[in-house]
Amino acid sequence: MAELSDIKNATIRAEIEEFVTRPEEIARNVALFTRAHERMQAIAAGIIDGDDDLVDKLTTEAIEAGHEALEVMDDGLIAGMGVVGIKFRENFIFVPEVLACARAMKAGMKHIEPILSASGVEPIATVIMGTVKGDLHDIGKNLCIMMLRGSGFEVIDLGVDTSADAFIDAIETHGAPIVGMSALLTTTMPNMGKTIEAFIDAGLREQVLVMVGGAPVTQEFADDMGADGYGKDALACVSLAKQLIEAKRRNAPA
Amino acid sequence: MRINGGDTVNPASIKPMTSRQRVMAALRREPVDRTPVCNPTSVATVELMDLVDAHFPDANRDPVLMARLAATGYTELGFDTIMPVFSIIQESSALGCKMQWEQKDNWPTVRMREPIWTDVDDIKVPKDFMKHPDIVCVLDAIKLLRREFGDEVAIVGKTMGPWTLGYHCFGVEPFLLLSLDDPGKTMLALDRMKEITYLFGLAQIEAGADALTLPDHATGDLVSAEYYKRFLQEMHTEFAERFPAPLILHICGRTVDRMGYIAETGMAAFHFDSKNKPQESMETVHGKISLVGNINNPETLFSKGPEEVRAEVEANLAAGVHLVGPECAIPLQTPIENLTEISRTVRDWHHAHPHVH
Structure with missing residues (x-):
């Protein structure tokens, strides 16, 4: 079994030792980074440091050296953001630091996305994402989108201040099985419920899974609004989207 | 027996108070005849708008409608304060931010994705800032309310702190990234923006406001407690010293980790969110600042009924x-x-609980 000391990159070793405390997450990260090529470990360390120039350079070098785009994304960029997500969840870092890490991730993804698009890899599913009507905040939503895309989902971003009609149009246009709604304000959270009611009125509720999130949103509120799931942060959003889509496919008639 | 917040007092010495006296005493952490009921942010609702025929968005821009809707907090809801500044956008509008005024059932907001400033040197207060209709509206509404209610009820104004102005004028994401990339430049930006806070707040006090809410959203949902200490604690202390009226700092979300710093600023009160437990919050501030709050909005006031509201109010009173x-x-x-x-x-x-004051 892999040990922390087997990870060659000192930054990654130190980060896991200091900030990752849940045994299953330690095991998963140790296994992942032990297996990952040293170049990928360095990319992940650059992500964790929020160093966009370094990630830009290392990603370019990795692709030029013949590493697969998927490998760079999974073992470098996403693996690094996984540690960032844990640090954010545990309040070791806050939004400014996460934004810097996301900026570094974007610097890497700009080299990866064109290759993945050209390769014709099938997305896991399409997710419609938007901040609800009356709310112009989108940092959390954008982080979720970045992590969803990095995890293999196709995301249609409706932006901020999204009306129920815009959500409905997008669901119908793209045939998306999942919708993600975000709100940052307690004053706009009720619009999540209104949007779900509009899905019911439009006869779409049975065909679409609804996940909600945002700083003031809780599981209890999500349940009250009739959502299918609640994600506390971007990592939880990805894991929820995967769970929802797996459950939907499991329950689909053969 | 306990006075408001925790000490003891002879109940016979406390005479019945007006709403205004009660609020001002509570802000000074002096004995009160009963705990004041207060919302330093806004109690405007669609039902209240219909009741007095003063609807959003006009009630944010017309002083008569603003005053009429604000007064319902006292006349209809039985609160001890009147807060005419419903939103957090009046000064941002006057600064030139792109606005979305919305309709009756939605809040006006600043289009933060279209920021007006990208650099510290962009920060400029328009010459006619204090004459802008969205500034004058607030000042006139306060004057109207003071004229109508005299000394009966506490009238609370609202002026945005520099951190929140940074979100509005630079955009949330660019401003937070600036704080990480260049803390010195961020401090300079805050220092320049604080004059806007002061200008608008002072004018409201001169118009008749008894106290000011100062929202400055350095929340634990976005930044660390150390961020609050590094960027804002000293500035908030300066506000508390400069303003000739009590200040109520408002920060949403998780804040208990920074309440110790906030309590040291000399602000009269801190308006706290239900993400922070009342008892723990009271213990954290050590009687150095009054606490205002913290009935949950989305799950309790919006979604549940009077019984659940009662339970939360009682928990706050007990704390x-x-x-x-x-x-x-x-x-x-x-x-x-x-x-x-x-x-x-x-x-x-x-x-x-007749002996609790």
Whole structure:
């Protein structure tokens, strides 16, 4: 079994030792980074440091050296953001630091996305994402989108201040099985419920899974609004989207 | 017996107070005849708009409508304060931010994705800032309310702190990244923006406001407690010293980790969110600042009924919270019966606990 000391990159070793405390997450990260090529470990360390120039350079070098785009994304960029997500969840870092890490991730993804698009890899599913009507905040939503895309989902971003009609149009246009709604304000959270009611009125509720999130949103509120799931942060959003889509496919008639 | 917040006092020495006296005493952490009911952000609802025919968005821009809708906090809901500044956008509008005024059932907001400033040197207060209709509206509304209600009820104004102005004028994401990339430049930006806070706040006091809410959203949902200490604690201390009226700092979300720093600023009160437990919060501030709050908006006031509201109000009273009210500006669709339940519960609770002041 892999040990922390087997990870060659000192930054990654130190980060896991200091900030990752849940045994299953330690095991998963140790296994992942032990297996990952040293170049990928360095990319992940650059992500964790929020160093966009370094990630830009290392990603370019990795692709030029013949590493697969998927490998760079999974073992470098996403693996690094996984540690960032844990640090954010545990309040070791806050939004400014996460934004810097996301900026570094974007610097890497700009080299990866064109290759993945050209390769014709099938997305896991399409997710419609938007901040609800009356709310112009989108940092959390954008982080979720970045992590969803990095995890293999196709995301249609409706932006901020999204009306129920815009959500409905997008669901119908793209045939998306999942919708993600975000709100940052307690004053706009009720619009999540209104949007779900509009899905019911439009006869779409049975065909679409609804996940909600945002700083003031809780599981209890999500349940009250009739959502299918609640994600506390971007990592939880990805894991929820995967769970929802797996459950939907499991329950689909053969 | 306990006075508001935790000490003891002879109940016979406390005479019945007007709402204004009660609020001002609670802000000074002096004995009160009962805990004041207060929302330093907004209690505007669609039902109240209909009741007095003063609707959003006009009630944010017309002083007569603004005053009429604000007064319902006192006349209809039984609160001890009137807060005419419903939103957080008046000065941003006057600074030239792109606005979305919305309709009756939605809050006006700043289009933060279209920022007006990208660099510290862009920060400029327009010459006619204090004459802008969205500034004058607030000042005129306060004057109208003072004229109508005299000394009866506390009129609370609102002026945005520099951190929140940074979100509005630079955009949330660019401003937070600037704080990480260049803390020195961020401090300079805050220092320049604080004059806007001061200018608008002082004018409201001169117009008749008894106290000011100062929202400055350095929340634990976005930044660390150390961020608050590094960027804002000294500036907030300066505000508390410069303004000739009590200040109520408002920060949404998780804040208990920074309440110790906030309590040291000399601000009169801190308006806290339901993400922070009343008892723990009271213990954290050590009697150095009054606490205002913290009835949950989305799950309790908006979604549940009077019974659940009552339970939360009682929890705050039992913890000794100095002024009880909603945690933040309430959703516009909040039922009135849940809001009136707050003041009803406070009165009932004090009736049942006559020695607690």
